[in-house]
Amino acid sequence: MRVFLGLVALATSCAVAVPSAFKTKEEIYAPRGWVKKTRPAPDHSIALRIGLPQPNFSLLEKQLYEVSDPDHERYGQHLSKEEVEDLVSPHPQSLNAVDEWLAGFGLGEKDLVRSPAKDWVIITVPVSVAEDMLDTKYHVWEHTESGDQLVRTTSYRLPSHLHEHIEVIQPTTMFGRFKGYKSTIYNIEEIPEVTTQQASAKAASFNALSGVTVDPSCNTTVTISCLKQLYNAVGYEASPDPRNSIGITGYLEQFANIQDLQSFYAEQRPDALNSTFDFIPIKGGLNNQTLSEAGAEANLDVQFAFGVSHPIPATFFSTAGRPPFKPDLITTSNTNEPYGDWVDFVLGMKNPPLTISTSYGDDEQTVPEAYARRVCASFAQLGARGVSLLFSSGDNGVGDGNSNPATQKCITNDGKNTTQFIPAFPASCPYVTAVGGTAHIPEVAVSRFFSGGGFSNYFPRPLYQEIAVRKYLKNLPKGTYKGLFNPAGRAYPDVSALSDRYRIWLSGRPVLIGGTSASSPAVAGFVALLNDARFKAHKKSLGFLNPLLYTYGLPGFNDITSGNNAGCGTTGFNATAGWDPVTGLGTPNFFKLKSIVTSPFTIL
Numbered sequence: 001m002r003v004f005l006g007l008v009a010l011a012t013s014c015a016v017a018v019p020s021a022f023k024t025k026e027e028i029y030a031p032r033g034w035v036k037k038t039r040p041a042p043d044h045s046i047a048l049r050i051g052l053p054q055p056n057f058s059l060l061e062k063q064l065y066e067v068s069d070p071d072h073e074r075y076g077q078h079l080s081k082e083e084v085e086d087l088v089s090p091h092p093q094s095l096n097a098v099d100e101w102l103a104g105f106g107l108g109e110k111d112l113v114r115s116p117a118k119d120w121v122i123i124t125v126p127v128s129v130a131e132d133m134l135d136t137k138y139h140v141w142e143h144t145e146s147g148d149q150l151v152r153t154t155s156y157r158l159p160s161h162l163h164e165h166i167e168v169i170q171p172t173t174m175f176g177r178f179k180g181y182k183s184t185i186y187n188i189e190e191i192p193e194v195t196t197q198q199a200s201a202k203a204a205s206f207n208a209l210s211g212v213t214v215d216p217s218c219n220t221t222v223t224i225s226c227l228k229q230l231y232n233a234v235g236y237e238a239s240p241d242p243r244n245s246i247g248i249t250g251y252l253e254q255f256a257n258i259q260d261l262q263s264f265y266a267e268q269r270p271d272a273l274n275s276t277f278d279f280i281p282i283k284g285g286l287n288n289q290t291l292s293e294a295g296a297e298a299n300l301d302v303q304f305a306f307g308v309s310h311p312i313p314a315t316f317f318s319t320a321g322r323p324p325f326k327p328d329l330i331t332t333s334n335t336n337e338p339y340g341d342w343v344d345f346v347l348g349m350k351n352p353p354l355t356i357s358t359s360y361g362d363d364e365q366t367v368p369e370a371y372a373r374r375v376c377a378s379f380a381q382l383g384a385r386g387v388s389l390l391f392s393s394g395d396n397g398v399g400d401g402n403s404n405p406a407t408q409k410c411i412t413n414d415g416k417n418t419t420q421f422i423p424a425f426p427a428s429c430p431y432v433t434a435v436g437g438t439a440h441i442p443e444v445a446v447s448r449f450f451s452g453g454g455f456s457n458y459f460p461r462p463l464y465q466e467i468a469v470r471k472y473l474k475n476l477p478k479g480t481y482k483g484l485f486n487p488a489g490r491a492y493p494d495v496s497a498l499s500d501r502y503r504i505w506l507s508g509r510p511v512l513i514g515g516t517s518a519s520s521p522a523v524a525g526f527v528a529l530l531n532d533a534r535f536k537a538h539k540k541s542l543g544f545l546n547p548l549l550y551t552y553g554l555p556g557f558n559d560i561t562s563g564n565n566a567g568c569g570t571t572g573f574n575a576t577a578g579w580d581p582v583t584g585l586g587t588p589n590f591f592k593l594k595s596i597v598t599s600p601f602t603i604l
Ligand SMILES: *[C@@H]1O[C@H](CO)[C@@H](O)[C@H](O)[C@H]1NC(C)=O
Pocket: 055, 056, 086, 087, 089, 090, 091, 092
């Protein structure tokens, strides 16, 4: 490190090019709940992720919509990795301008990591160097409620000639904590060991919304067989087709415990016993198989997603570098900026999993808009390549991420301190499928915690949901929540599924767990089964789902019309007939969806 710093000093003093004057690139108000503490140690290392503009992104977006639109002749003709990379690659002038700027700090090609499309450059430098580059001062910030700490700044500047060549640099102003969406209101419930739920068929079964018969135990304990009954998938057998795949993303140093998975399979999916999944660590993601250290989120996601979709090939990604961390330690790999690390890795894969579920996110306003757009644009790249991305919609209804709804302040951090509903990101990204939560049979919107839902303040409403969302808004009494939400924004969730009282195995024992954390992997499991059916019908993977779901897909959902998603001191929105910002289009009916996605769309 000492040698490196010497080089920097030398390079700067010999710099020939006269840099243009610094101009503010981004300036924010720190989100509420964060307190500025000390300065980080000057040699605390920070991995700066520099986003170069993608001048042809609109072409990529156009193609994403073409290959995802069931009425378009290109439907299903997904783009290759190289085609996508060409469409997001920066202009050579931008590459040169950034390279020159970095060279001024002694940083050459060997010090850089580039994304496959070269639209991101990552450099790891001491915080003191980052401060010179960005004409800023970093501080350690602490999140009062959780104690999480981040090294961040509230503004940064760049030489003015670079503004057109650099879209965003992080971590600078991003205060997102990337929390798991496992409800924190509903503590994990210990339960006595009981025999498998499947044995209780003697008790009178009853009808779900879809008219299928469901075991009564499913009203209080959700198992794989409950989901298969309720979502009409009983009897469907998937193949271990090597073309198909499903993935789960893990963060916060969580790993999925294999012994717990086997206990779960023994109880709920005996034919899956002894099967496992590929573990892919990103940036040194942990996989400590110590039973007592298994992650509740990781175990839940893996057990239900892979349990529903068995024997489809499965992958678990564990991305390291999550808060909480110790900002006074001089780490070299801790970027604290997980979306980018994960998405770069997956975009670099030749064959990424075709269905990927993520049960993490945070308040949209804690992720700076320019950065949220870039992350969302990366999700568009995966969609164009035929990957279906599902994200939990969050567990705090229309409210903010404070775990206690009584302390939800729902105040903007735009400096105006306006009271507003607080949407969640990445659920608010228009290129992903956001999954909300239901409970009980017949299903209603979950009320033990509240299904995240609402309207983005960053992303406008995409065309695919125009009809559905406009109908919902038209039926809202005039003036409802005026000023509290952005009626023109991307509305979510798109779909939903049971989210409460899932029976999983954790650290060697069965527990009940809830959250939209459960509904996203459950839906992902069924999407993977739909891809199985597509492959058997000699069709391509489903890819980005929403344009299909809001059109031909509609008859494949059970409409949830009861319940609401309280937050911010209000009762939130109501589940209604048709799409609503609580349960989306509703919960899946697998066999109906299967017949929709395996037939020519025009005759349905
Ligand atoms: C963007 O697309 C245009 C038209 O296809 C092409 O000429 C141009 O080279 C592309 N730009 C980049 C940076 O790839």
